[in-house]
Amino acid sequence: MGILEVKNVGKRFGGLKALSDVNLSVAENSVHAIIGPNGAGKSTLLNCLVGKLIPDTGSVMFDGQSVLGRKPYQINQMGISRVFQTPEIFGDLTVMENMMIPCFAKRDGAFELNPIRAITAQKDIIAHAESVLADMNLLEKRDMHSASMSRGDKRRLEIAMCLAQEPRLLLLDEPTAGMARADTNNTIELLKEIRDKRNITIVIIEHDMHVVFSLAERITVLAQGTPLVEDVPAKIKGHPKVREAYLGESQPA
């Protein structure tokens, strides 16, 4: 049994079947990629995992508990953290100030401006933030205004902000979109390291097949809202059904 178990999930938008009969089992401490052509339902599925959308049918279990019916912040407190397609950081704040938000939220259960509480045990919080920043190669940029950072650094800061909450499951939506190849490779290596060091499970949606085949241990291919194939990367490469689904798009090499 996986840490994440999705069974028979379906989701409609009016007359459009965005997801139907989606089954997914993600093993603990693995990297599982979800790929598929545009409009296949990847983001809809991710939204169903974090409570942003409620599936019409099926079940979503995380570590033996249902996430359905819970609010996004409650699902986050269960240990699921999501990084969005576009960086969601506060540009006016420094890297460290951005990090303080999830660190205080983790400690206090919510981000509240309580100066007395904020000062007590601040050392621990700073040490925690520094250790996560170091893991994402951002420690020396701690005093930089985040708006002035490169796109790659902004994306890595957002991942660091998620890691600060010590999730057990990290959901990544195209984490390397818009990055140069060297930056992408750097992010792939950092993600591998944090997976091992922090013992987390990663589910990644990605169009860049270089990222998918470098990181994922298992791949689910979605097409028109339904899983087409699920297998190890070597079996996905060149799979006739996968090639067919991608016909006319950039295909898995």
Ligand SMILES: Nc1ncnc2c1ncn2[C@@H]1O[C@H](COP(=O)(O)OP(=O)(O)OP(=O)(O)O)[C@@H](O)[C@H]1O
């Ligand atoms: N809120 C919504 N209302 C209506 N239709 C939606 C909504 N969200 C998604 N859809 C439709 O559901 C289908 C699946 O969309 P989704 O964004 O999940 O696909 P995707 O695989 O993530 O695509 P992409 O790779 O382009 O991001 C598409 O046809 C999309 O237009």
